[in-house]
Amino acid sequence: MGESEGKKFIPSRGVPANESLYFPRHDSEELRSFQDKEENLTRNLWSLDEVVNFVFSKKYQKKYYETASAFMKLLYEKTHLAGSDMADFITQNNIAKATFYNRVLPRLRRVGMIKIERDTIVAVESKRKSRPMRVSLGKTFGNYLLKIGDSWLAIVDDARSRKKD
Numbered sequence: 001m002g003e004s005e006g007k008k009f010i011p012s013r014g015v016p017a018n019e020s021l022y023f024p025r026h027d028s029e030e031l032r033s034f035q036d037k038e039e040n041l042t043r044n045l046w047s048l049d050e051v052v053n054f055v056f057s058k059k060y061q062k063k064y065y066e067t068a069s070a071f072m073k074l075l076y077e078k079t080h081l082a083g084s085d086m087a088d089f090i091t092q093n094n095i096a097k098a099t100f101y102n103r104v105l106p107r108l109r110r111v112g113m114i115k116i117e118r119d120t121i122v123a124v125e126s127k128r129k130s131r132p133m134r135v136s137l138g139k140t141f142g143n144y145l146l147k148i149g150d151s152w153l154a155i156v157d158d159a160r161s162r163k164k165d
Helices: 050-055 062-078 083-092 097-113 141-164
Strands: 003-004 007-009 080-081 114-118 133-137
Touching: 050 062, 050 097, 062 080, 062 083, 062 097, 062 133, 080 083, 083 097, 083 133, 097 114, 097 141
Parallel strands: none
Antiparallel strands: 003 007, 080 133, 114 133
């Protein structure tokens, strides 16, 4: 056990799995090529399944990957889903509610692939509140990774340009 200002704590074992992304080797057979030998980007794009693989690894989290991939395909087709649509999806695909609502949906939201919004509805006769859920595709995931990638490319370009001087 480690100590910090007199308080005991368990030493970290690294980044928690639910807060990490899966990055296979850049030259792995698991990935389609994204750059040429001179490190220039190629024009091909990865499919939805290939992108979901970075969040839920097909290799290590097969069930979560399959669930997330099927859900994202449905969301891609419809762009917005209500709570009833998700309930239908769970039933039709024979998915455990706990897996979907406790593992898959929160992770997709946390990484920014989806946005979850809730409406507050108050029934006049019973004065009961309900907060139906609406899910839509989110751009945050892409913006986050673009910012990381653009920053890294700027750092590399700066270092290489200083070396030439």
